[in-house]
Amino acid sequence: MPDLDATVAALRAALAVAPDNLPLRLHLAQLLHNGGRPAEAQAEYKAALVQVKTALTARPADADLYEQQAEIQKMLGDEAGALVSIGIAIALRGAPPAEEPARPTPPTDGGRTTPPPARRPSIEELENDEPERPGRLSLGSGEDEEIEPEPGLAERPSIAFADVGGMAEVKEAIRMAIIYPFQRPEIFAAYGRAAGGGLLLYGPPGCGKTYIARATAGEVGARFISVGISDILDMWHGQSEHKLHALFETARRMRPTVIFFDEIEAIGGNRLDMRQHFQRTLVNQFLAELDGAEGDNSGMLIVGATNSPWHVDSALRRPGRFDKVVFVAPPDEEARRDILRLHLRGKPASEDVDAARLARDTDGFSGADLRALVDATAEEAMREALRTGKISPLTTNGMLRALRNQRPSTLEWLQTAKNYVLYSNEGGIYDDVATYLRKRKMMR
Ligand SMILES: Nc1ncnc2c1ncn2[C@@H]1O[C@H](COP(=O)(O)OP(=O)(O)OP(=O)(O)O)[C@@H](O)[C@H]1O
Ligand SMILES: [Mg+2]
Known part of the structure; x- marks a missing residue:
């Protein structure tokens, strides 16, 4: 199955960049398993198990992690282990919320009384299990x-x-x-x-x-x-x-x-x-x-x-x-032109600079990159002015010279994002990124 080979290679490449991405690894393991490559699947499941266990040492009350562990154990043929993990997950989910620690009285605000909290929201994983750590962020002092x-x-x-x-x-x-x-x-x-x-x-x-x-x-x-x-x-x-x-x-x-x-x-x-x-x-x-x-x-x-x-x-x-x-995507060509114009505003002869041309040549540049480009050009012009004693204008050529020393800074992020879009876009949360990547032809 040539397709499987390509997908496996892509997943491995992605994992080389993001070795801690558990969903990605599990996805790879599953593919290998279904594709009749059990030995390689086992190796990935084992690596995933190590990852889950490491995470569990830090998040010992994370029911999701126990469920994931159970799934992996099942795939590794450890039925008994899987049962125990499921049991723990169920127990954790059913656990009553921990007693709320006493909170300091909120500061008074001009006699306005705030109603008592209707409910106490929580990030599940954080509840119930965190031992108080001495030292940082200690609470309870100076309550009044x-x-x-x-x-x-x-x-x-x-x-x-x-x-x-x-x-x-x-x-x-x-x-x-x-x-x-x-x-x-x-x-x-x-x-x-x-x-x-x-x-x-x-x-x-x-x-x-x-x-x-x-x-x-x-x-x-x-x-x-x-x-x-x-x-x-x-x-x-x-x-x-x-x-x-x-x-x-x-x-x-x-x-x-x-x-x-x-x-x-x-x-x-x-x-x-x-x-x-x-x-x-x-x-x-x-x-x-x-x-x-x-x-x-x-x-x-x-x-x-x-x-x-x-x-x-x-x-x-x-x-x-x-x-x-x-x-918030990197600016498109039109936006880059506008951003360049905005940052050129008020600089000598900046209206002569061909912002549209520069916008074409700066694909992948962030707003901050564009601003840096303008700053670098302005600095060069200023040096010139200091030398000659005459106010030196900003020019398109000056901008293009500065551009030679600049690289777009958004591509690395987009590569990382692509992995998440491909392998952990649950509920379509990164659909906007997917659309963007397709438009840029960074993804099919
Ligand atoms: N759309 C824009 N229009 C004009 N200037 C921009 C624009 N985007 C970025 N800039 C310039 O780039 C600078 C950096 O942008 P900003 O700090 O808002 O980026 P950010 O998305 O918050 O980045 P980070 O994720 O690193 O915090 C801004 O102070 C501004 O000068
Ligand atoms: Mg910021």
Whole structure:
């Protein structure tokens, strides 16, 4: 079966890039098994078993993992082992939720009382099983303190949608979530929709996720609060739930607000990392804040961004959280032209630069790459000006010279994404990426 050979080779190549991709390995094993190559199938199943066992040492209460282990054991002929694994998975799923640890009192907010949380959402894998780790992010100290988020935290960005090239679809998704509801509240009310909500932007680096989030705030005159998940994880030692709540409360008080969470994959998904850093109570707090269980989130646009959507826990994508997921693709030719023009604005003689021509030659360039190209050209012109004492214009030739030293930075991400599209596109979550890759002829 020549087709099988080709598929197996492709899967092996993909695994060489992503050796930890368990679904990919299981898919390969299954193919080999069905294709009458039992010895090779066994080898893959054994490798997969090692992977599952390693994951289980870090996530000992992960029922999904036990189910996967059972499946593999069955394929390896270990019926008894499979039964035990299934038993554990069932027991874990049926386990009653762990007792909620006492939470610090949320800071008072001018006499407004927040209703008690309607429900306590959780990322299943995080519940029940995490031993308290001493040290980092210790909770419970200074519970009575009123915590004010750092001043200057909420900026008013000066950029708006007009400063963002391309991204028409992303702009429309954002308009639907936060701009139209303000303009036509009666229409949204009629359909029971509130302004705001959660939007997850994903895509290769430098293609404008952070930029558009800031521009959104500028567009609607909203405040912009930016939070790196690593800030919560690493910097806010102690009182972190308290601070997270204070942050959301600040955002709520300043409505309309765009609150931006970068590197959202650090929550959930890659739980091996998370276990080391993130206490489950903090995760639960984050989910409760997102769910609006801790306060009214209307009039807030909550934007999350990630380069690694495959590491984002599906619990974050449930309704009411980041339920709108938008792929931020590398800019197409027209968008590249616009981005170049935007970044050339205000530079000497920049209107003479043939942006359309440069856009044609910069396939695969991100917005950040294009900006770097303009910066490099401007720097060269400036050197010239310093030498001659005359303001030196930016030229198309100057741009083309600078281009020789630049490579598109999005292709590596697209290659990685292709593997996920091919082998773990459950529920079609990466269909937009698939369409994009086909259009680029990177995939059939
Ligand atoms: N569509 C765009 N229009 C204008 N400028 C852009 C655009 N996309 C990117 N840029 C420029 O590139 C810079 C980097 O973009 P940004 O930080 O938003 O990328 P990102 O998608 O958030 O990347 P990362 O995944 O690395 O965080 C921006 O500050 C901006 O100058
Ligand atoms: Mg960013």
